[in-house]
Amino acid sequence: MKILLIQPPIQDFYQTAIRTQPIGLAYLAASLKSHGDEVEILDCQTGRKKSIPIPSELSYLRDFYPFNDQSPFKLYTGYYHFGMGWDEIRKEIEGTKSDIFGISSSFTPYHGEALEIARIIKEWDSRKIVVMGGSHVSCDPEGALKSPYVDYIILGEGEIRFPILLKEIERGRGLGAIDGIGYRLNGEIKVHPLQNFIQDLDSLSYPGREMLDLDRYRMNKKRSSMIITSRGCPHGCAYCSAHLVMGYSFRTRSPESILQEMKECHKRYDIQIFDFEDDNFTFDQVRAKRLMSLIIEAFGEGMLELSAMNGVSFVSLDEELLRLMKGAGFKTINLSYVSTDPHFKRKMGRPGPASDFDQVLQDAEKVGLNVIAYAILGIPGQTIEEMVDTLIYLMGKRVLIGPSVYYPTPGTPLFERCRAKDLLPPHQLQWRSSAFPIETKDFGRLDIVTLFRLARLINFFKGKMDEKELPEGIRWGELARILKDKVKAKVEKNGKIEDEGQFDSTNVSRLSPHGRVNDITWADLVLALMEERSFFSLTRESGQKMSAIKVPTSQKVLDYFFESARDKPILKSKNN
Numbered sequence: 001m002k003i004l005l006i007q008p009p010i011q012d013f014y015q016t017a018i019r020t021q022p023i024g025l026a027y028l029a030a031s032l033k034s035h036g037d038e039v040e041i042l043d044c045q046t047g048r049k050k051s052i053p054i055p056s057e058l059s060y061l062r063d064f065y066p067f068n069d070q071s072p073f074k075l076y077t078g079y080y081h082f083g084m085g086w087d088e089i090r091k092e093i094e095g096t097k098s099d100i101f102g103i104s105s106s107f108t109p110y111h112g113e114a115l116e117i118a119r120i121i122k123e124w125d126s127r128k129i130v131v132m133g134g135s136h137v138s139c140d141p142e143g144a145l146k147s148p149y150v151d152y153i154i155l156g157e158g159e160i161r162f163p164i165l166l167k168e169i170e171r172g173r174g175l176g177a178i179d180g181i182g183y184r185l186n187g188e189i190k191v192h193p194l195q196n197f198i199q200d201l202d203s204l205s206y207p208g209r210e211m212l213d214l215d216r217y218r219m220n221k222k223r224s225s226m227i228i229t230s231r232g233c234p235h236g237c238a239y240c241s242a243h244l245v246m247g248y249s250f251r252t253r254s255p256e257s258i259l260q261e262m263k264e265c266h267k268r269y270d271i272q273i274f275d276f277e278d279d280n281f282t283f284d285q286v287r288a289k290r291l292m293s294l295i296i297e298a299f300g301e302g303m304l305e306l307s308a309m310n311g312v313s314f315v316s317l318d319e320e321l322l323r324l325m326k327g328a329g330f331k332t333i334n335l336s337y338v339s340t341d342p343h344f345k346r347k348m349g350r351p352g353p354a355s356d357f358d359q360v361l362q363d364a365e366k367v368g369l370n371v372i373a374y375a376i377l378g379i380p381g382q383t384i385e386e387m388v389d390t391l392i393y394l395m396g397k398r399v400l401i402g403p404s405v406y407y408p409t410p411g412t413p414l415f416e417r418c419r420a421k422d423l424l425p426p427h428q429l430q431w432r433s434s435a436f437p438i439e440t441k442d443f444g445r446l447d448i449v450t451l452f453r454l455a456r457l458i459n460f461f462k463g464k465m466d467e468k469e470l471p472e473g474i475r476w477g478e479l480a481r482i483l484k485d486k487v488k489a490k491v492e493k494n495g496k497i498e499d500e501g502q503f504d505s506t507n508v509s510r511l512s513p514h515g516r517v518n519d520i521t522w523a524d525l526v527l528a529l530m531e532e533r534s535f536f537s538l539t540r541e542s543g544q545k546m547s548a549i550k551v552p553t554s555q556k557v558l559d560y561f562f563e564s565a566r567d568k569p570i571l572k573s574k575n576n
């Protein structure tokens with residue numbers, strides 16, 4: 001049979017381009033090919049983007065995202081269709097001779113784009129068979145089958161189930177014996193729950209990277225690829241859906257098999273950058289150390305660039321492993337810190353006390369690894385004070401803060417709590433981080449937006465310290481004096497305030513709504529923030545004049561932050 005596997009485009013305020021490689025479809029394609037099927041991959045998430053109107057369901061975000069903002073602390077500056085246009089996709093589909101179309105639906109807010117692909121296929125030729133899989137399908141199988149454009153769904157790992165499904169379809173047999181398969185029978189939705197997971201991961205074919213345009217996945221002009229070395233995660237965090245797709249059992253590939261795949265990628269495709277996309281890459285420390293040692297032995301120290309952007313658990317790290325990771329090619333490690341509140345972390349099922357995290361930071365600094373520490377914002381049960389305290393704690397560590405806004409994922413324990421407490425927004429489009437989906441009695445959307453901006457601001461200062469433009473270790477309360485000196489020096493260099501359109505701490509009113517100045521620096525904006533307790537957007541109008549305009553800001557968040565952070569130091573983000 002001829003099969004076309006499709007990664008749909010997405011519509012959002014942003015796209016993390018380096019995370020778009022459809023490695024799951026490449027694994028699936030290799031499996032289908034090994035069973036004698038003819039397979040192609042259509043990756044619709046090309047490098048193109050087109051500005052489109054914000055959907056009405058997201059219209060409440062307009063005030064949060066001034067689209068022409070040029071401030072260094074801006075958030076998102078537009079709403080886009082990322083990838084191929086619908087007409088181009090339709091032409092690609094109509095030009096294929098495929099019998100079966102497999103569509104990936106990996107994220108609930110983007111499920112609409114996957115359904116649009118299915119609609120295009122069925123309206124072109126209703127006889128074509130549409131199979132849908134991906135993380136969202138595993139989280140909400142019945143919901144996916146409600147669409148008249150979807151014939152079958154596959155839950156969990158597709159490498160085994162898809163070939164079996166195709167054989168049964170070809171033979172006209174029933175599907176009652178296949179776990180992890182869903183379909184409609186006489187108008188009734190049937191879903192056979194997941195029961196089995198692939199135990200021998202070494203038996204799987206390497207992903208069909210030859211079916212991808214590898215030049216599209218580059219970092220610093222070098223070809224990159226995702227690689228998966230294990231499946232499953234035993235932690236069971238309340239907000240995570242990994243177990244719905246890959247299960248709780250931690251299953252691994254042998255280090256030797258992984259190394260062989262990396263050698264093939266390097267020799268055959270000139271891939272020099274690898275991102276380990278595991279759910280819990282370092283859970284087995286012994287295996288991880290063995291793999292890092294093999295990579296160093298085969299390629300030499302630092303000859304590859306490695307990352308684990310999905311994040312690693314700090315409870316499974318020690319100095320020896322970090323040193324080996326550094327030698328193998330890691331420059332940065334992504335750690336999920338979540339929160340400073342130990343009670344909240346236990347409630348969320350997150351392992352590891354803060355003392356363990358501090359030790360990992362010390363070890364990372366010793367070996368010269370940079371750290372991105374992710375703090376989750378906007379989970380029901382959190383308070384403003386706890387979230388601010390977490391940002392202040394990370395402000396005083398040599399880390400870059402990764403502010404991760406919680407989004408509800410169907411099938412997870414936390415999603416069910418949100419539904420039980422009537423906290424879910426009414427439309428799935430709103431179940432995304434960029435939409436700040438959850439509001440509770442303890443916080444509203446404006447509070448989370450302000451916390452998100454604060455994290456950006458702190459990271460900006462850390463960057464200035466990395467560049468040695470600001471001294472490391474200055475306390476938050478000292479910033480105003482230092483910035484006033486910067487503004488004063490600028491004014492003395494350029495002329496009087498009135499002549500140059502500048503302002504300082506005595507001229508902050510120039511930044512009130514509709515106020516205009518000719519030359520506003522980041523120091524000016526920060527001083528205005530400190531004095532007026534509001535963030536500002538910065539726009540350039542006709543005649544190259546700049547306008548600084550207040551944006552909606554939570555006074556409660558800023559008041560608590562400024563009071564609590566006054567005597568706290570700011571450390572740079574990098575260890576090297």
